[in-house]
Amino acid sequence: MNRLALETSPYLLQHKDNPVDWYPWGPEALARAQAEDKPILLSVGYSTCHWCHVMAHESFEDPELAARLNALFVNVKVDREERPDLDQIYQTAQQMLSGRSGGWPLTLFLAPDQTPFFGGTYFPREARFGLPGFARLIESVAYAWANRRGEIVEQNASLRAALAGVAPAAAEELTRERAPIERALAANVANFDDANGGYGGAPKFPRPADLEFLLAQGDAAARGQVLFSLRKMAEGGLFDQLGGGFYRYSVDAMWMIPHFEKMLYDNGPLLGLYADAWALTGEPLFEQAAAMTAAWLEREMTSPDGLFHSAQDADSEHEEGKFYVWRPDQARALLSPDEYAVAARHWGLDRPANFEGQAWHLRVAKPLAEVAGRLGIAEAEAARHLAGARAKLFAARGRRIPPGRDDKVLTGWNALMVRGLARAARRFGRADWLAAAWRALDALRNRLWRDGRLLASYKDGQANLNAYLDDHAYLLAALLETMQAGYRGVDMAWARALADALLVDFEDTAAGGFYFTRHDHEALIQRPKPAYDQATPSGNGMAALSLGRLGLLTGDARYGAAAERCLRLFQAAMRDQPLAHGTLLTALAETLQPPRLIVLRGPRDEVAAWQAVANPRCPPGTLLLAPADDCRGLPEPLAKPVRAGVAAYVCEGANCLPEIVQMTELTAILSGYAMN
Template sequence: MPNRLSAEPSPYLLQHADNPVDWYPWGEEALEKARREAKPILLSIGYSACHWCHVMAHDCFEDAEVAAVMNRLFVNIKVDREERPDLDQIYQSAHQLLTQRGGGWPLTVFLTPDQTPFFAGTYFPKTPRYQLPGFIDLMENIGRAWHERRGEVLAQNEAVRTALAQQQPAPGVQQALSDAPLAQAVRDLAEAFDPVWGGFSRAPKFPRPGELFFLLRQAQGGNAQARDMALVSLRRMASGGVVDQLGGGFCRYSVDEQWAIPHFEKMLYDNGPLLHLYADAWALTGEPLFADTAEGIVEWLLREMRAPEGGFYSALDADSEGHEGKFYVWTPDQVRAQLPAEEYAVAVPVYGFDLPPNFENASWNPILARPLNEVAAELGLSADAAAARLANARAKLFAARETRVRPGRDDKQLTSWNALMIGGLAHAGRVMNRPDGVDAAYAAIDFLHQNLWRDGRLLASFKHGEARLNAYLDDYAFLLDALLETMQAGYREADMGWACELADALLAHFEDREQGGFFFTSHDHEALITRPKPGYDNATPSGNGVAAYALQRLGHLLGETRYLDASARCLRLFQGQLTQQPIAYPTLLAVLDETLLPPRVILLRGPAAALREWAAALNPKLGARDVLLVLPNGLGLPAALAKPESDQPAAWICSGTACQPPVTELTAVLG
């Protein structure tokens, strides 16, 4: 019989609806049952595309013997971390406290009935292996501890709650802001940098867009070391198997230091910022690899992740037919069967199919193993002929792959992740002159506004025509930032109006007016055991960093001191952490950078056709601290943007409160 999860819209929860476990979704029914029966809670947090979540489900949650112990000893709650990032943040922090090591998914936490965690782990097998205890033995031991040593457990609770509360940032002694954290962050990254393969860690390697955004900002300011670290990392990632060489788009991370073998799930939240980054890298260098990688992300997105309503789905699974990566990898015979000899001769060395198998010693995940021009020279081909053969080979391999059983797709549409992709699409679209990307960004903005904006408040998730869940800081902050990007790709009056509404909602519902910064949950959100105020960047940028960044930019555009002051309060709150460990806060480093030297705002006014020509010339040449708004005659504009209409294009350029006289020559703006 299906359990209570069968009524939930989350694809992850529905994956567990037929388990023999008596699962509850998070909510008052389960929490009240735990209190009434004085039973501990077994909280399991994961997401639909998570490989090890599937493994634990098969090992444990689908097993009748395991389920019987779970049902006897605990109230069992299953949470989709993508729908409830508030719960995930709290209990990942608790895992760090209780185990003194990082967490991950699946997250397995045992709570007292008042929601306080007292034991935490991640994946557990049914029987002992991988140096992990068996899940049945673990649960029996925890059950005994709860019944026989409850006083010790409850005494620990107070210490855990205190420790969680102490993780919140607190204002320190106010010091003058300086650029010292920017220089220190470059030095810290240089110490961690892998000069051979790029990135900032050994295996596993994550793309970490925040650090790369920071380095590109520094590169545009003339820092050669920052430029080298960013471009080497972006080249190596784009040449590896962490990007889908046939279908486009990035997987979540690489399990090896060479970016060759990913965990094969593809997440929307990675690909939006990476699209932005690769467009910037192309604008900085003109390298075709960067343009190809950006265009591959867009092609994948519009082909596989776009919903009919205009928003974007959340993720693709790592597994198909019960095996991770099966959809993506090849044997030599499979490749040979698809390609004529002349195309095979080019594709095999380029994609590394002539090297030892790189996936489980049996098959190949395609990488860019050798430069095409090198292979062309060996085969006596012109560059154009080799490129044509490779393009034909790629198309045939892609078409053959499309006939395979596809990985599952998580088809819920999240406001925050959509916003990250909207920002990437709009930015890449204007920098690389891809109108289809900009149009897709507009369509997604309009979808969110129509379906997830109710009575001046956002909702967090949309599926099967239903919007649900009180939105979080990230939803508001990322969407405000995305609107600033879409307005630079093409100004729409409604977008500016919505941006101001979102900014006002951020201040009204999330800001801590006394201490500064923004809580992750709104003031009227469900009360949990702690209320985080996160400032450091994870796989996604920090909500506080993006809120402060976007409010500061909107404040400069409109001359609105409320937004500028809120951004300044947030930066001051995190100043101590920014000084001590700057590279954990790359988004707040951008806020600091633009506090010390405000962004350059360029307003173009005049006839629409002429302004399009100016914008096309300007966009690839602008830097990270430039904000360009193209404002054709006839638009209704806020007072701060309402420059005089003219028969000829003109540019107004300001930085902070210092503005230049209008210029009517494009060369003067480019200079």
């Protein structure tokens, strides 16, 4: 075993038996590179990454190739999920060096001062796919290091200068106009796939941060696009039709065939979006997608202490998708004739194979009503047959060898799931989902909040690594969402502590905005201030949005001021590239038009009845909280009088309506978001 045997990361542990002399990132590896004047081979990946597995089998498990790597380089493995700070920096650097988009595995060669001078993503052992062979590539890199050092030093200086210029250097006065928001709406509308939903072509990602931005703006065209996209995703192969949960992306434009990883960071936001879509429409499809995703989370992704695992692999038995796909004869053998007749038509088993020409991945090929009509049966009867087929196929699938699971706990990804779970809990009135959200929050606070300092990763009883901007911002957002589902004073106290940490430990008080790493983090070749939404929301966007909302709930002007400083710094970026900054634009929209705040006070049971009616109708720009009548220490905006019956206090900015004591008056205010 190599040094990775001492790590807790599932990805690093996958490589502990490699003949490559791997180091984790840290002082020992960096010092050795400096002392021996050797370049560093930096390999960044994650445990459920298909092409990471392929490169490992082809190259890192090969004793002959490993011997050359050990002789020529200091070899460093990084789990990009535990060290997103390193991944951000070196993905950006790879794109600057190669002019190509990044990805995983990320393969870079660094000078001992940590500056990369050559790299790419996946390299096959021998040349193919238009890529150079890794075995010859490492010899060429070693030759360049030995014989072309001057060129490398010159290039590295230019690269460091380019990295330093990525973040905006100075803020502008906030113009307080909706123009960037309107440009982003128009650009999304223009980029919409009218046939299949979603935006752009293959590969097609769900992009929940963009969908959330579009749904929040109240634009009818954008709302229609989001709802259409969510329908297509839930009916497609992107959604696990048997077990629930969404895969990472679709390899085609039709959402038919996914890349079969399931990531926590996608499923949390999508759960919240499907709950919002159901609140808007009342469509059973949206309710089913949310319920099946929550069931998948509880069944397969929840640890004994209530925290959530990170991901499920695309591969089982070294084959991508093998666990999930079917042949018609397999399904026919398990189902009754009536069940098969419905399932085959509904899920496309009566059509040609759609996965690598020899297997069938289930998706809604024909609506159930149409299937029932073709078979001459009632739709309710077809639904019963389909439910029976789903249960039998799911049970049979459970006897297969399952994909691997990355069971580490990441603070930020758990926060994204808690946020989505809490939103679904209040939309659907699911007390069990709220209890799961609370349990996860309490476990995060007990295991990853140490002496006022948040940690990023937890596994096997060990919490480690300083938490990043995203961890703090996402967790603050999760607490704000959960307090709307069920108010607890302990959550408000933690929200304020996290917000204070953002201001003290991450904010650039001179220029505005938030660094990705704490002020006392180790020195790296760049200190990013991430503004773009990617697979997950921008940390700066989520910080600005959440701080603005917390300022509204607490009356503490520091939080809103920090949010505005962040928006001022990125105003030019939002203006120039609105499509990339949906979360920041949502924060901008709420700065221009602060959210409506509704506070319910009164006897607990009666308040709960009002919440049950109001929560499905609450639009994104409204915060509704209901502290218990015996709750003490409330911040001033929430400390409304408690009457004999329920009273609703509705404020927009500094303007507050007279207290409302009739539920019909409150539902009239919320009627714009009612089911239709």
